Amino acid sequence: MTYAEFDASLTQHTPPAGLSPLLLALWHTGRDEWAEAHDIAQDHEGEPAYDWLHALLHRQEGDTTNAAYWYRRAGRPAFDGSTRHEWQTLVKSQLKEQTK
Template sequence: MTYQNFLDSQTQLETPTGLSPLLEALWYAGRDEWHKAHAIAQQHEDAPLFDWLHAFLHRQQGDFGNAAHWYRRAGRPQFDGSLRHEWQEMVKTQLPD
């Protein structure tokens, strides 16, 4: 799957088959299905990319203190751009253009 295929899949009713857990969580996050994305993030704590996802989700929720905690756990600075830009950056770490 390419990045563009992933973006296009955001209008589907169900997640595309064969996604990794991280991409599945990002798919839900991109559709503002916060609880589904967060449940996946919680199942994979202590993995840096999932910790970054967890930080993003709490930032998306408006819980900036909790987001800061997860950015530290991920070993990443707090993201300075928009939520959409951060989401795109995370997806691009997993998929080719």
């Protein structure tokens, strides 16, 4: 799946079939379904990509202290850019991982 296809799928009522749990969480994030995405992130605490997603989610809600905690857990610096750009970066990295 390409990034353009993933982004276009956000207008659908159901996610595309075959998404990894992280891409499913990102799909919910892209649809502003914060609680659904957060539940998935919490189910995978300790996995760096999910901890990065967790940071993004708390950044979206304006909780920068909690976001900083999750960036540290993910082993990443705080993202320097908009939350939309961070979401795009995370989606593209996971789509790339999925095709390996």
